[in-house]
Amino acid sequence: QQQVKQSPQSLIVQKGGISIINCAYENTAFDYFPWYQQFPGKGPALLIAIRPDVSEKKEGRFTISFNKSAKQFSLHIMDSQPGDSATYFCAASSHDYKLSFGAGTTVTVRA
């Protein structure tokens, strides 16, 4: 059972553009939704996270939008930079913080 579905698989954006990655989940017990950034050869690093009591969270150029009724959440990267080129994983967990990861989105920012 794929608990977290992520799309698109990859995207290319021009420098300064907006990258949008979408995720949907099935388990209504999930109450923690982080996004991880992974560079080649490195481990995932927490980028930003949200809990279902808010609909949006912004940290710098990164924003999570959360729709509890639709069981969907998304990551927006504003003013995308070449250094943002990486693979992004959405994830979800309940109180045990056992993360279920999405399949990942490879973002390429063209200068």
Place this chain on the structure above:
Amino acid sequence: EPEVTQTPSHQVTQMGQEVILRCVPISNHLYFYWYRQILGQKVEFLVSFYNNEISEKSEIFDDQFSVERPDGSNFTLKIRSTKLEDSAMYFCASRGQRSNTGELFFGEGSRLTVL
């Protein structure tokens, strides 16, 4: 900045051999995890560990796998008899003392290649 460290960074082994992957979690963390990532695929949960025992394990974590915290600092993953399909990047992660602290800190991973 504190970090999770993993050794070895890459291990090549023959099918059927035992492998031990080592992790040093962040020093004041109490919750420990192993995840794996097969090349090009998503990160998958293997096992969580708290208070010197397994909290939860996935279907992947069968009898060939075991974890141990032998000395209060290291956290190890042992694969008793490796199979070709065990080839993957294995990530150790740890989490802080407060039970409601969600952030998992991941190590850089150990790449296991089974021939």
